[in-house]
Each structure stands twice: as structure tokens, then as C-alpha cells.
């Protein structure tokens with residue numbers, strides 16, 4: 292067992308020998324049409340934590356099924372948090388991690404909320420870097436495609452009293468992901484959810500906690516049945532203020548045409564603080580688009596769309612990038628954003644962010660962390 296000095300975490304283990312890895316032809320076949328969340332890479336980074344020993348046994352291994360006690364606390368009481376971000380192909384051989392430092396901080400905040408140990412940022416970065424190095428061949432070269440990284444921290448102690456676990460497993464796995472709009476960018480139809488709430492003040496909404504997601508599945512199924520791509524969640528108290536989507540934050544573009552500005556709902560504690568959202572708060576002003584963090588009511592959204600003062604709306608997140616909203620449906624109304632087609636500001640932000648992520652545009656904020664092949 293290695294006890295980790297967190298200043299110098301070191302991963303040992305068994306990267307798969309080159310001759311035992313999947314052949315290039317089979318890998319290319321799997322990567323051709325990867326969709327989202329089903330074409331996994333060959334390795335897994337893992338680190339254990341236990342009370343007394345702290346973080347230890349950092350390994351890079353072949354991705355295999357886990358052995359887990361059926362009494363693991365995480366399975367029963369949901370003491371689990373996770374993350375999601377991407378590595379993009381950069382010009383040349385390198386892959387670029389997008390804002391891993393901010394992702395590490397969000398994971399730490401989520402862990403704190405669930406009474407779990409916080410993975411040190413250096414350990415987080417090393418785990419992710421080791422994995423991306425080992426699975427570099429799985430980073431798709433095409434602009435818009437990427438390697439999605441999924442860190443997860445779960446409570447593994449076999450104990451069914453309700454208290455925080457004394458043992459945890461931190462894993463990083465990865466899958467290949469297509470561009471969100473394989474056939475070309477198209478406007479989303481979104482449905483405002485009036486029956487359920489995603490997060491309440493003081494709850495777990497701003498943590499990346501699995502229960503927040505399981506709790507949205509039924510609403511998402513119902514929204515799909517009425518032709519919506521995504522659910523828009525409202526605040527729990529008044530059911531009036533737009534908060535976010537199931538996996539994306541939301542922005543609005545306000546006229547007049549000559550002096551547009553953006554707004555996005557403020558982080559109230561019930562909204563996931565998206566890394567894409569944070570990036571747009573910096574990127575948009577650099578393109579001459581001021582942004583405010585301001586609440587938006589459903590009534591004002593509808594009214595602004597009708598009188599033309601809200602010209603565009605878009606969702607944003609790691610999975611989708613920047614995704615135009617074309618049509619909004621509530622229980623009693625439906626309205627279109629502009630002519631229902633992707634707006635010019637939305638597309639400009641989408642393309643600029645993608646260019647930065649792929650190392651094709653200047654990155655004055657140091658968001659992209661290149662990983663060199665071994």
C-alpha cells in the first residue's frame with residue numbers, strides 16, 4: 292500500500308501493454324459513431340481513501356468491473372458525488388483538459404456537502420492526466436468530438452448505519468463522445484416543468500450529486516413524450532424563476548440589436564455552477580457582449596420573446612457546449628425564440644468556445660491544460 296503525500300501523488304499499476312490494447316481498426320470502428328456515454332476507453336484511474344490512512348493506492352489499471360460490498364454505504368444512502376468534463380484534441384499530438392482546476396474545486400465542494408473527504412486538486416489532476424495519457428488514442432481528432440471524463444467518488448464502507456462512510460473510492464473513467472449535434476446545430480425545444488422541483492434552498496442542487504439526476508428522470512421522460520429535448524427547472528419556492536436544465540445552465544440574449552447583452556440566472560445555491568457558464572461569463576464580455584447574473588421569470592421570458600426584447604436563449608454545458616433554444620413549452624403556452632432558428636450570438640459563442648477548447652483560438656485565461664503523450 293502506498294500512502295500518498297498529496298503534494299506528490301504517484302500512480303502505479305498496470306497500464307495495458309501496447310500489444311494487448313484494442314487494435315487500431317476496432318478502436319476506429321467504435322469511435323466512428325460514439326453517441327454519448329457508451330464507448331468507454333481501456334483504462335481506469337483509482338485512488339482509495341480511508342480514515343487514518345487518507346488517500347492511498349493510486350492506480351492506473353485496465354477498466355474492469357468493480358468489486359463492491361452489497362452493504363456499501365454509497366449504494367444505500369447515495370453518498371456519491373461525481374464530475375463531468377472533457378479532453379479535446381489539440382493541434383499535434385496533445386490533448387487539452389478544459390479547466391480541470393475549476394472542476395476539481397467543484398468536486399471538492401460537492402464532497403464537502405455530502406460529508407465526504409475532498410480529493411486534493413493535485414491528486415485529481417494527476418488521476419485525470421494519467422488516464423488521458425494512457426487512453427490518448429481514444430481522444431477523437433475531429434472538432435466537436437471529445438473524450439468525456441467522469442470522476443466519481445463513492446462511499447464503499449460496508450456498514451448500514453446512517454453515517455458518513457470511513458472508506459471511499461475515487462475513480463476516473465472516460466468515454467468517447469460525439470458532437471452534441473451530429474447532423475449540424477439545431478434548436479432545442481425545451482419544456483418548463485411545473486409538476487416537480489429539482490432543488491430547494493438548503494438542499495443538494497448545487498452539488499453534482501446523483502440524486503439530483505435520478506430525481507429528474509421522470510420529468511425528462513414526460514417532457515420527451517410531449518416533444519421536448521430538455522426540461523427547464525424552476526425555483527422551488529415560487530415556481531416562477533428559471534433556474535437551469537437537467538444538465539445545462541441557461542442564458543438569454545437581450546436586444547436592441549446594436550447593443551446586445553446577455554443574462555443568466557444567479558447562483559442561488561440550487562443551481563449547478565457550470566464550468567461552461569463560468570467560461571461564458573468571461574468569454575462573452577471579451578467579445579463585446581456584457582453579461583449580468585440576473586433572475587428571469589417565466590412570464591418575462593415569454594413576454595420578452597413576444598415583444599422582441601429577448602432575442603435569443605441558449606443552454607450550455609460540457610455535453611452540449613452552447614446549444615440554441617428554439618421553442619419553449621409550458622403547460623399552457625408555447626413560444627418561439629426569434630424565428631425559432633439558432634441565433635447569431637449563440638452560434639458565435641458556441642464556435643469561439645469550441646475553438647478555444649481545441650487550441651484553435653487564443654486562450655488568454657489558461658483554460659486548456661495540455662496533456663502530452665508519454
Ligand SMILES: Cc1ncc(COP(=O)(O)O)c(C=O)c1O
Pocket residue numbers: 375535536537538539540563564565566567568607608609610
Ligand atoms: C444540473 C447541471 N447544470 C448545469 C451543468 C453544466 O455544467 P458544466 O458546464 O460544468 O458542464 C451540468 C453539467 O454537468 C449539470 O449537470
